[in-house]
Amino acid sequence: MELWYTEQHTDNVRFSIKVDKPLYTGQSEFQRIDVFHSKEFGTFFTLDGLMMVTEKDEFIYHDMIVHVPMATNLNTKNVLVIGAGDGGTVRELTRYNSIEQIDMVEIDKMVVEVCREYLPQTACKLNDPRVKLYFEDGLKFVRSKENAYDLIIVDSTDPFGPGEGLFTKEFYGNCFKALKENGILVNQHESPYYAEYAKSMQRAHKRVKEFFPVCRVYQAHIPTYPSGHWLFGFASKIYDPVKDLNEQAWNRLGIKTKYYNTDIHKGCFALPTYVKELLGSEEK
Numbered sequence: 001m002e003l004w005y006t007e008q009h010t011d012n013v014r015f016s017i018k019v020d021k022p023l024y025t026g027q028s029e030f031q032r033i034d035v036f037h038s039k040e041f042g043t044f045f046t047l048d049g050l051m052m053v054t055e056k057d058e059f060i061y062h063d064m065i066v067h068v069p070m071a072t073n074l075n076t077k078n079v080l081v082i083g084a085g086d087g088g089t090v091r092e093l094t095r096y097n098s099i100e101q102i103d104m105v106e107i108d109k110m111v112v113e114v115c116r117e118y119l120p121q122t123a124c125k126l127n128d129p130r131v132k133l134y135f136e137d138g139l140k141f142v143r144s145k146e147n148a149y150d151l152i153i154v155d156s157t158d159p160f161g162p163g164e165g166l167f168t169k170e171f172y173g174n175c176f177k178a179l180k181e182n183g184i185l186v187n188q189h190e191s192p193y194y195a196e197y198a199k200s201m202q203r204a205h206k207r208v209k210e211f212f213p214v215c216r217v218y219q220a221h222i223p224t225y226p227s228g229h230w231l232f233g234f235a236s237k238i239y240d241p242v243k244d245l246n247e248q249a250w251n252r253l254g255i256k257t258k259y260y261n262t263d264i265h266k267g268c269f270a271l272p273t274y275v276k277e278l279l280g281s282e283e284k
Contacts, residue, residue: 005036005044007051009226010194015051017041017224023118028110035118041224043118045086047111051224053086055121061188062122063260064220064268065232066092069151069184071250071265072234072241074098076150080178082138084155085111087123093153094125095255102131103149105142109135139171145178152179154187169207176211176237185235189217192275193227201231205279208235216241217279218268220259231275242269 003019017038024035034046042055053061066089070076077100081089085106093102104126106112112133115123126133134141138154152175175185189204191197209215212235222230234241247262271279 005038005046007046007049007226010196013194015224015226017044024114026110026114028108030108033110033114035114043121044224045115045119053088053119053122054224055119057223058086058088058122059258060220060222061225061230062088062092063257064218065089065153065155065186065188067250067255067257067260068218068232068234068241068265068268069153069186070096071246071262072236072239072244073150073182073184074246074249074253076184077101078149078151078180079103080105080142080145080149080152082142082152082154082156083107084153086115086119087112087126089153089155090128090131091122091125094128094130096253099130102128103134104131105134105136105138107135107137139168139174142171142174142178145174147180148178150180150183152183152185154185156188169210172208172211179237182238183236184239185212185233187233189231189233191225191227191230192278193229197226198278202278205233208233212236214238214240216269217271217275219271219275220268242266 004016005019006014006016009015019036019038022036026033031048035043037043044054045052079093079099079102081102081104083106084090084104085108090102090104093099190201192201214236216234218232218234220230221228245265250262
């Protein structure tokens, strides 16, 4: 008998991966956690039936959510990561010797425990001495912070369930307050392709723009995410991600990546017309 993992992307679209074997199923206080192994994508991890990470394509997401803001401000020393229980975002951040502190706030401790066991590829740097793990609500955590971080990365699930609060106006306002005067905020921004995802993206973009003077959107292509076309939000108090890219300095670091490079950095902010229209005239 064949076993397939199937995810409902819309009422009319499903995405399926043939599964070799299920590796783990559990129910945390917050969500259902499943880990599977497949021939095509290796080990992959889902929350409440939604794809979070696969061994084969995780590098695309983690490269783009980390290296774009880092190459924009190589003087980043203190970073807050919200979500990111699989550890991939932290792994990429630890490649920068200049970073002094990484606070990672994940609401669900079980996610981290499962990923440590089944996805060491992404969770391999969670024990780095610069990393401090907090198992609590990111929305509440950031409320008490002021002028504390150079960079905040919101590596959240979709805007419902445990991740819902990370897409609110209150949360973005608190992130603005928690950032230093040159701070950068990056968040996963959903897909522009399917209508329901696009609505979430538009709502998040509008809310971020209310606080940050620099607000841009960039893209990557991630095969296992809905439609494969995925967006990230870049917001900053002073830095423009294209004008302030320190291309030569980043390349001198010699960080070996599989997806990100400084040409991709410049190009990923060039958006398709339909995405510009969804975002509004300010992005044209």
